[in-house]
Amino acid sequence: MALYEKITIIGLGLIGSSMARGIKEKNLCKTLVGFDANEDIHEVINQLKLVDRLDKKLSDSVKDADLVILATPVGAYSSLGEIIGPHLKKGTTLSDVGSIKNAVFKMLNPYIPKNVHLIPGHPVAGTEQSGPKAGFSSLFHDRWAILTPADDADQSAVDQLTKFWQALGSNVEIMDPAHHDKVLAITSHVPHLIAYNIVGTARDLEEVTKSEVIKFSAGGFRDFTRIAASDPTMWRDVFLHNKDAVLEMLGRFNEDLTALQRAIRWDDGDALYEIFEKTRRIRKQIIDAGQEQDVADFGRHHED
Amino acid sequence: MALYEKITIIGLGLIGSSMARGIKEKNLCKTLVGFDANEDIHEVINQLKLVDRLDKKLSDSVKDADLVILATPVGAYSSLGEIIGPHLKKGTTLSDVGSIKNAVFKMLNPYIPKNVHLIPGHPVAGTEQSGPKAGFSSLFHDRWAILTPADDADQSAVDQLTKFWQALGSNVEIMDPAHHDKVLAITSHVPHLIAYNIVGTARDLEEVTKSEVIKFSAGGFRDFTRIAASDPTMWRDVFLHNKDAVLEMLGRFNEDLTALQRAIRWDDGDALYEIFEKTRRIRKQIIDAGQEQDVADFGRHHED
Numbered sequence: 080m081a082l083y084e085k086i087t088i089i090g091l092g093l094i095g096s097s098m099a100r101g102i103k104e105k106n107l108c109k110t111l112v113g114f115d116a117n118e119d120i121h122e123v124i125n126q127l128k129l130v131d132r133l134d135k136k137l138s139d140s141v142k143d144a145d146l147v148i149l150a151t152p153v154g155a156y157s158s159l160g161e162i163i164g165p166h167l168k169k170g171t172t173l174s175d176v177g178s179i180k181n182a183v184f185k186m187l188n189p190y191i192p193k194n195v196h197l198i199p200g201h202p203v204a205g206t207e208q209s210g211p212k213a214g215f216s217s218l219f220h221d222r223w224a225i226l227t228p229a230d231d232a233d234q235s236a237v238d239q240l241t242k243f244w245q246a247l248g249s250n251v252e253i254m255d256p257a258h259h260d261k262v263l264a265i266t267s268h269v270p271h272l273i274a275y276n277i278v279g280t281a282r283d284l285e286e287v288t289k290s291e292v293i294k295f296s297a298g299g300f301r302d303f304t305r306i307a308a309s310d311p312t313m314w315r316d317v318f319l320h321n322k323d324a325v326l327e328m329l330g331r332f333n334e335d336l337t338a339l340q341r342a343i344r345w346d347d348g349d350a351l352y353e354i355f356e357k358t359r360r361i362r363k364q365i366i367d368a369g370q371e372q373d374v375a376d377f378g379r380h381h382e383d
Numbered sequence: 384m385a386l387y388e389k390i391t392i393i394g395l396g397l398i399g400s401s402m403a404r405g406i407k408e409k410n411l412c413k414t415l416v417g418f419d420a421n422e423d424i425h426e427v428i429n430q431l432k433l434v435d436r437l438d439k440k441l442s443d444s445v446k447d448a449d450l451v452i453l454a455t456p457v458g459a460y461s462s463l464g465e466i467i468g469p470h471l472k473k474g475t476t477l478s479d480v481g482s483i484k485n486a487v488f489k490m491l492n493p494y495i496p497k498n499v500h501l502i503p504g505h506p507v508a509g510t511e512q513s514g515p516k517a518g519f520s521s522l523f524h525d526r527w528a529i530l531t532p533a534d535d536a537d538q539s540a541v542d543q544l545t546k547f548w549q550a551l552g553s554n555v556e557i558m559d560p561a562h563h564d565k566v567l568a569i570t571s572h573v574p575h576l577i578a579y580n581i582v583g584t585a586r587d588l589e590e591v592t593k594s595e596v597i598k599f600s601a602g603g604f605r606d607f608t609r610i611a612a613s614d615p616t617m618w619r620d621v622f623l624h625n626k627d628a629v630l631e632m633l634g635r636f637n638e639d640l641t642a643l644q645r646a647i648r649w650d651d652g653d654a655l656y657e658i659f660e661k662t663r664r665i666r667k668q669i670i671d672a673g674q675e676q677d678v679a680d681f682g683r684h685h686e687d
Contacts, residue, residue: 297507300571301675308666365605
């Protein structure tokens with residue numbers, strides 16, 4: 080069922096191309112237009128028939144669109160906004176899929192006409208892979224899409240965007256943008272930072288060779304390498320645009336880690352046990368909430 | 384093919400019961416004896432027919448055994464050694480599966496007769512689940528088993544134990560015990576500590592509710608919950624017995640994390656990008672080495 084006449088997706092990487100596939104599969108618009116600044120991937124986008132029309136010019140791509148989705152690294156939003164702002168139709172909904180939300184208003188408001196509905200969004204879904212080939216339409220199924228409209232947002236535009244994400248298979252949560260940035264700092268940004276960090280630490284050791292790190296990674300290390308394989312540009316931009324919340328959560332993480340470190344140094348087994356014993360329950364709750372699979376070892380292949 | 388006449392496994396949790404299954408499947412001994420101090424699980428052990436005989440008395444279980452494997456948390460080794468020491472047969476191989484190796488000699492040497500071959504071992508394999516029901520015979524397939532014999536170890540006993548682990552499906556690496564403890568500190572112990580820590584930090588937040596942490600865990604957090612669901616007693620003992628190497632690796636991790644934190648605070652996008660870009664390759668190398676599967680998102684289920 081068409082929820083919009085014309086949708087434009089700017090950026091056809093993992094998320095943009097997954098949305099394009101879902102939109103096509105569910106016929107959520109009559110015309111789907113795409114734009115991607117990286118011309119090297121245009122052939123793949125066309126081969127995969129991800130969009131009805133892949134425009135060469137950004138300003139052309141958004142003309143007459145009823146919904147425009149930014150699906151690029153968030154660091155590009157200001158320059159995108161400056162280019163597309165004058166070409167957006169009155170009453171259009173402008174949204175995005177970025178992992179930070181408060182800064183979106185600051186970056187786009189200067190360029191976006193008052194008669195355009197700016198409703199930032201964030202589907203909490205993804206894989207460690209990048210690019211149009213990595214996308215798939217079920218990426219958003221049973222995941223949460225967070226919308227962070229301003230207080231004075233047009234309710235019917237918010238409702239329509241909510242239906243859109245539900246049609247892609249998501250649950251939708253409306254949230255204050257600043258609160259979003261705190262929630263995601265602990266559930267996503269700091270975990271990525273720590274994963275990048277430990278993989279970096281391991282790589283730089285002199286006493287332990289890289290081949291040893293690789294051979295014995297099944298001891299736990301390999302679990303961190305998945306999110307540490309995520310797109311570096313996207314993640315650079317996340318940290319630069321969610322500085323306050325990330326630094327706050329990182330401060331708490333560091334305090335807690337210092338306490339654990341001290342417990343190890345002082346042979347305080349009871350303190351260690353108490354912490355290790357509580358964390359098990361959270362995984363069970365995540366599985367119960369349908370946000371994780373209930374098989375051991377992430378269901379890694381264990382048979383011959 | 385029977386590699387030993389009689390094998391005794393002390394502790395029939397995830398690792399011990401997986402070994403028992405593999406031993407039975409490959410007929411690696413004529414008699415397989417088990418002991419587990421937790422009588423609550425005896426019924427399950429017997430129902431699953433994991434061993435030929437489940438002894439009630441620890442000292443009985445090791446009598447005439449040609450191979451004795453300790454598969455309990457490492458904190459129990461000293462008291463186990465004191466009890467079994469006088470009952471071990473001359474020429475028996477005593478090994479274990481603990482995640483730390485240097486301390487094993489210190490804990491067991493006082494109690495073990497000179498004519499027993501103490502050859503500590505560590506299969507770098509596991510899941511986040513515990514207990515005899517969680518085990519499976521293919522757990523060790525294509526994983527590495529590390530043996531850390533003393534310099535004066537009996538070579539034929541080492542060779543026989545090597546064959547044993549190879550028969551269970553593992554690759555075998557001979558390593559110096561102190562070096563093992565450093566390698567595993569970075570590939571396993573510190574990753575577990577960090578995972579436990581971030582799950583703990585998230586649980587204790589006031590501004591972000593626990594239900595938000597659970598709902599939006601697909602942003603990356605849930606990857607950490609798997610190893611943070613590991614057995615708390617086992618992990619308490621690992622940290623207490625590998626203090627020096629863990630504190631050293633943790634110190635390096637902290638230095639690197641401080642550098643990342645500083646880069647975020649000072650908006651140094653180039654420094655962030657440089658680190659994030661390098662870590663991707665390590666995952667690919669782990670996959671190429673057969674220590675991780677090559678599907679996105681750990682192969683989590685993405686279809687309806």
